[in-house]
Each structure stands twice: as C-alpha cells, then as structure tokens.
Amino acid sequence: MANTKEIKTRIESVKDTRKITNAMYLIASTKLRKARNDLDRTRPYFEALRTEIKRIFRTQNDVDSRYFYPPEGEPPLEGTYACLVITADKGLAGAYNQNVIKEVMHMLDEHPDTKLYVVGEYGRHFFTQHNIPMEHSFLYTAQNPTMQRAREICDILLEGYDRGDFKKIFVIYTDMENSLTSSAHCTRLLPFHRAYFQTDTVEKAVTTPFEFVPSVQAVLNNIMQSYVSGFIYSALIDSFCSEQNARMTAMDSANSNAEKLLAELSLQYNRVRQAAITQEITEVSAGAKAQRQKHRKEA
Known part of the structure; x- marks a missing residue:
C-alpha cells in the first residue's frame, strides 16, 4: 500500500491537471x-x-x-x-x-x-x-x-x-x-x-x-x-x-474524472494516515505495557 507521501504527491498532480483542464475549458x-x-x-x-x-x-x-x-x-x-x-x-x-x-x-x-x-x-x-x-x-x-x-x-x-x-x-x-x-x-x-x-x-x-x-x-x-x-x-x-x-x-469530462479521482485519493490518504496513527498508538501502548510489566517484575 502506498504511503501518505506518495498519495499526497498524486493528489497534487491531479489538482494541477484539474487547473489545466479548467483553463482549457474557459479558453x-x-x-x-x-x-x-x-x-x-x-x-x-x-x-x-x-x-x-x-x-x-x-x-x-x-x-x-x-x-x-x-x-x-x-x-x-x-x-x-x-x-x-x-x-x-x-x-x-x-x-x-x-x-x-x-x-x-x-x-x-x-x-x-x-x-x-x-x-x-x-x-x-x-x-x-x-x-x-x-x-x-x-x-x-x-x-x-x-x-x-x-x-x-x-x-x-x-x-x-x-x-x-x-x-x-x-x-x-x-x-x-x-x-x-x-x-x-x-x-x-x-x-x-x-x-x-x-x-x-x-x-x-x-x-x-x-x-x-x-x-x-x-x-x-x-x-x-x-x-x-x-x-x-x-x-x-x-x-x-x-x-x-x-x-x-x-x-x-476530464475535470469530472479528476474530481472523482481526488475524492478516492483523499479517502485513501485518510485511511493510510489513520492506519499510521493507529499503528503508532499501538506501538506506544505496547511499549508502555512492556515497561509496566518490567517494573512489576523488578518490584
């Protein structure tokens, strides 16, 4: 699964493309x-x-x-x-x-x-x-x-x-x-x-x-x-x-596709970010639990 940095790069690329298509539409x-x-x-x-x-x-x-x-x-x-x-x-x-x-x-x-x-x-x-x-x-x-x-x-x-x-x-x-x-x-x-x-x-x-x-x-x-x-x-x-x-x-049509792609990428970005946050919380919680167990053994 792509990380948040890769997804964010793709989001910025799609936004740039959308700006171009909007400009071409107006022209x-x-x-x-x-x-x-x-x-x-x-x-x-x-x-x-x-x-x-x-x-x-x-x-x-x-x-x-x-x-x-x-x-x-x-x-x-x-x-x-x-x-x-x-x-x-x-x-x-x-x-x-x-x-x-x-x-x-x-x-x-x-x-x-x-x-x-x-x-x-x-x-x-x-x-x-x-x-x-x-x-x-x-x-x-x-x-x-x-x-x-x-x-x-x-x-x-x-x-x-x-x-x-x-x-x-x-x-x-x-x-x-x-x-x-x-x-x-x-x-x-x-x-x-x-x-x-x-x-x-x-x-x-x-x-x-x-x-x-x-x-x-x-x-x-x-x-x-x-x-x-x-x-x-x-x-x-x-x-x-x-x-x-x-x-x-x-x-x-290209602009509509870009909007759809942005929505999908934003959802994917939020999921990856939330998964990363959850992983960090799990690791901190596991580390704190290990420390408590160590202190109990020493006591």
Whole structure:
C-alpha cells in the first residue's frame, strides 16, 4: 500500500491537471463565443446573396451556369471529385477529428480518385502517415478561420472546377447541431440544384424585367463565387465551433474524472494516515505495557 507521501504527491498532480483542464475549458468557451459572433455578423450578407440568386432564377427560366445542374434535373456526372476536408490542428477534442476522417475514408472507398484539399494539421498528419495523397494542403492554422482564407480556398477549388479537373466538389466538416451535439457532414458544394435556392417566401410578381449587364450568366457566376466563399467560411466557422464545443466537453469530462479521482485519493490518504496513527498508538501502548510489566517484575 502506498504511503501518505506518495498519495499526497498524486493528489497534487491531479489538482494541477484539474487547473489545466479548467483553463482549457474557459479558453475554448471564449473562442467558441467569438467565432459565433463573427459568423452572425457575416451571415446576413450571404443570406442576401441567396435571395438575389433566387430572384435570378425566378425571372430567368433559361439560365445556363456551370455551377448548377440543368433545369431538367441531375445528369450522371462521371469523373474525378474534389473534397475539402476540415479538421483541427490538434487532438484533445474527443471524437471530433476521427469522425471527419471516417467520412473521408468512406468517400475514398467509393471514389478512390477523389482529390483531397485539407485544412488542419490533424488531417495533414493522418493522410501523410497513411500515404494518402493530398492535392493541396492549406498550411495556415484551422484555429483562426477568416473570410480571406475562405476566399483563398474558394479560388483554388473553383480554378480546378472551371478547368474541368473535377466534376463535383464536396466539403466534409463538422456541424454543431446544438450546444450538446455535433456531427460530421459530407455536403456537395458544387454543382448546386436550382431547388436549393427555392423558398416558401411569397414575393410580388415582377412587372418590369431585370436587366443584367453584361449578361445574366456573368452576373450569376460572379455572385456564385461570393456565395461559395461564404459557404466555405461558414463550414470553417462551424467546424471551429464544433471543435471548441468538443474540447469543452472533453475538458469537462476530464475535470469530472479528476474530481472523482481526488475524492478516492483523499479517502485513501485518510485511511493510510489513520492506519499510521493507529499503528503508532499501538506501538506506544505496547511499549508502555512492556515497561509496566518490567517494573512489576523488578518490584
């Protein structure tokens, strides 16, 4: 059985660990709140873009754009896919990264020639370690999602899409459904279905046709570049929020385990200390008894 000094050392170690987990919980909470605020400030702009895209399709029935399936539906698109993979830069976030990797591996099983565009050190390390080729790795940190970085990712993806290097673009990221749960999603980014921009909102009939300069296709393509950037930015923010939420959950679980361990160690410490005290009392009592017996014999 461990002595009181060893147990006390373990108690101090657990207390130090608890301080670290509490600090990490608070940091993750602050980052989560800031990221949500950033997304809330930019969301109205991209909602307005979606409304304008809807109006274009409402007023122009014969719009032809490389970013959309034709009006008659989704044709079979054979060819290479591109996939933007968003992971974290480090662990300590429960199953956050593993769930994203599972979605990626599932896609690679179905489409082995998929080109991977990776955000996050965890994903880069995993694919490198398993000899899975990456088409492009964005070396900036996943801890600071910005609109500028979303535009850079968008430009690279659209450049390959416009050249015809791949027929579809997917995004695998983690969406925080609520404050308690989040899940990894594989979402097709391009091409869009026209029905994606349809809403139940009743609008007034258009009496005066809109004029598009230089053409409706050019206007739509220009808007779509901004919209895709916004979609990617939203995915980066959602993933970052999900990561911080997962990290908060992991730190809260670690803190609860530390509290439980402290209670067990404190109980063990008290038992060992009491046993030591009892042993000392027994030894003193036995010594006093031996002395009394010795005095009686001498008398």
